[in-house]
Amino acid sequence: MTEPIVDAAPALDFDLKNLPKVSLHDHLDGGLRPATIIELAEAVGHTLPSTDAVALGEWFRESADSGSLVRYLETFDHTIAVMQTKEALVRVAKEFVEDLADDGVVYGEVRWAPEQHLQKGLTLDEVVDAVQEGIDAGVEAVAATGRDIQVGQLITAMRHADRSQEIAELAVRHRENGAVGFDIAGAEDGFPPSRFKDAFTYLAEQHFPATVHAGEAAGLDSIRSALLDGRALRLGHGVRIAEDISVEFEVDPENDGEEAVGMVTLGELAAWVRDRGIALEICPSSNLQTGAIAEFGEGIESHPIDMLYQLGFNVTVNTDNRLMSGVTLTNEFELLVETFDYDLDDLLELTLNAAEASFLSLDEKEALVEYINDAYANLAG
Template identity: 55%
Template structure:
């Protein structure tokens, strides 16, 4: 029996949660054009529609290094207070328009200090912009809560310093930490001092792993560094054969380690071959705590509504499947337990019940 189709409008209205989304990969094309003009930064094109197409073309190259290189242009406009404030505020409003009720946005403060801002000033400015966006979204009747993850970069040596920022701002909207950047050749364990410090300070963290590098990267992130979640993690399937789980895959499933999966982005970087065959469906069916995410809205040309719709159309997902990954995301959010429970009970479940 085929699953009943789900209308695009139904998908759009479903309450959503996103855990893996990069601020510097989520600018509106028109905003990027305007801010680049003010900064004197040359873009591939100054036509917003053509610029969006350029990003998608570059992202669809199947090369993670080229995918990451597109951030040169977005980062160029995030070096001053105006750019950070506007981007953060618009980011929240775009989440609200997408039906997101809870989101976690991540960025690397160390990449945003070329204009003279200090690291604390970068964080303070982004938080100010996010707060402004949340206030406007609430006033418009589409409330959304957004927490921040601060990223250290794998290829640099400031991760301990950025971890200190996460601790300093944990009562001001920063909910956790991440290590980002090129995965292959830059092991997470190089940043053990940051992770050990965060554990001592009881600050949760996730680690990009299992995207450009395989099982050893996931194992190191979990068993050496102590990550509570895994960014992407698609290559955990290399430890699964005919539905039988190996030791690492069993650990991930049994300990309910959330996998922050990003189907469109994974196709673009070559970590997956199709939406229909993306590991998220197999892992969901095997009982893993998979979550659905956008990764980079501008760079991947996507939204949560689009990611959900693709899985419905190409992988046969149902409303119940979408509810599962949404509940998974809230359960794994870097929020206090009672707040997660209330969000699931009062917002997520009623929103899906209306669509069933």
């Protein structure tokens, strides 16, 4: 299968922060405010690299910017350590929602692993309830300012643990209390979705949707397993699907013999992901930090997100971990505009991709899509 790569569109000249956004891949323990971490750490006696909010934020960003997913994940030791009580979970979740709203997010799905928050004696159900209480408080606080936001929980099981069935049942148990989907996260390489096949089968039997981290630290086999064994409706990151795409460069005789992009060929897996509209939860800055796109180049300009988007993949834009990457969703859109010259139509399409890939009901999706289209139409007008 071959497709031509289309040229990018012209750049924008307006503030992106006011645009309505949809966030599908954003970790709760990767989105804390540095000042909050300091206060919570002091309360539980946890030692931090710094007790200055600015310096602590810089430490997280520098530690994450290593090109290693393993080292990137080590930064979570500090955030998880301060998220072990009901009060802390409520506060972190509330602030998480408020920060999303401040960035223009109108719908978000927050993913987190309840099994990592049991050190102080809380049960799995109690921690889910605490996070939902914080989400509800955040939504209410945002509404008090005249804005609206909706946020659902993606209940996550850690790949290196053996609690996937238990966590899957937890997610289904809370489907009427804010849980909208299931995920597996953590060390991807060596822990394929096939290890959790029974849990994914249970979720399918319960008609409960799953998104699976795949195609970040591991390649095409991980994506295959996410689709086959995990029955994934979305791929968390999924950026390495680009490894199943070949690009041929040809000499352009009408341009002084300079190399020009010719045709691209999609492998069977890439074609399946594209043609079935399986959403890619791409996180540009994080992908650069963790080395997920190392095969394609060193800088953001080498990120295959533009190629995937131009070829018709169901690309969505996300932040992954706002604290570690030092970004917001607005920042990520600005980065794409600056790097690939995206225009308003491009940003609208990427946002609608995310809205339609959300785990909302059909009626809720249609209302969200209408809201986003109206907002963009008013801007364009």
